[in-house]
Amino acid sequence: MLEAIEKIPIQLKVNGKAYSLKVEPRILLVELLREHLDLTGTHVGCDTTYCGACTVLLNGAAVKSCTMFAVQADGAEVTTVEGLEKEGTLHPIQKAFGDCYGLQCGYCTPGFMLSAAQLLEKNKKPSEQEIRKAIAGNTCRCTGYQNIFKAIQQAAENMKGA
């Protein structure tokens, strides 16, 4: 018979808000975000570390939140798509995805936007090749990607001087 599994206390910041929680070790970061914190903007696509729909930023680095346990985010700062918008104003990346029709069904979009956020944080003027490399871990089955490239280029333009 299985013994009761001990829950682990963790502290983390999600979109700037501090949380102190006790979690079962097997809870994935994406489940913590969606089921425990009600941040349902982070999506689960393939659930097998392929599609990148669950991408969030962990201390600024894009990670697949379906491939991390929540206990591993102890002490970390997590940014989800909900954290991109500031005081009711869309982030330049969000605006550019809308303006350039960088989405159709929208399921993969939050993941793409967070991969783009990591890219644009480090590289203010990425080439198309660099954009392709940065979003190679995100799968979109609607757009054919062309408008996603355009959106990220547009976002880089919009973020100039920001």
Add this chain to the structure above:
Amino acid sequence: MYPRAFSYHRAASLKEAANMLSQLSDDAKLLAGGQSLIPLMKLRFANPPHLVDLNFIPETSYITEDGGQLRFGALTRHADIESSAIAAKIPILHDCAAGIADVQVRNRGTIGGSLAEADPSGDWAAVLMTLSTEVRCLGVYGERTIQLSDFIRDAYTTALAHDELLSEVRVRTPPKGSGGAYLAFKRSAPVYPTASAAVQLTMEGDLCKDASIALGCVALTAIRATEAEAALRGQPINDKTVNAAMEAARSVAEPQSDMRGSVDYKRTLVGALVKRAIGYAVRRAGGEQVEVSHIYA
């Protein structure tokens, strides 16, 4: 998908992690980057009752240069190696780090985890086999150093005892006049390669003084293509010798037919990758800066 329930242990030092492994016996697995282990646990191919998390141990992620050797802490992420000026001194290391899976996986996955997992399709083993590489292993009773060729024993099997862990990877800087390249052929970024080839050549004028060639994904472990090396060693690099090396690489490959391709397809592919990688290696040995990236189908 939920993995089966497990108990979570956070080690504060590598020594403590080894002690935990010793106490928990065969039931425990180490959690490094988790980019292979967590998917396996979610699919319930792996069901460890205990996980020992190494991610909170300080000073396990570093890249240093010391006496002609590069040293990588076991928990050094692929992304850190990709952006490291020290690692870039051995271009084949950068080829590998910059091409593994995708940005997200490179941000989490570790060089130590990749070697200790010993997946036949992993990237690091093939690359590091072409260089003089040793791994430091830490157990309850102390540390030992093992050549990489002795460390990897079989598919998913290493020389590590159940209460031992990989603490550091040490790579000797190749001599002057040496150049290398690593090419992996993938259907898309996040997947394992269909086949891969790592080539490191030391040139003296037009002659190839020394050659090391390793192949990935085409046997139960990454393998050295020693006949292919012999076809180049002491020879000028020309169509005849390169074709001989390519043929030898094809012969030594023992791929399995799967969704990534048939046996014949993979043999042909790995030969072509060797040929291309030789071309890049020669140019780099001559001091040329060449950008090499993985090939997507």
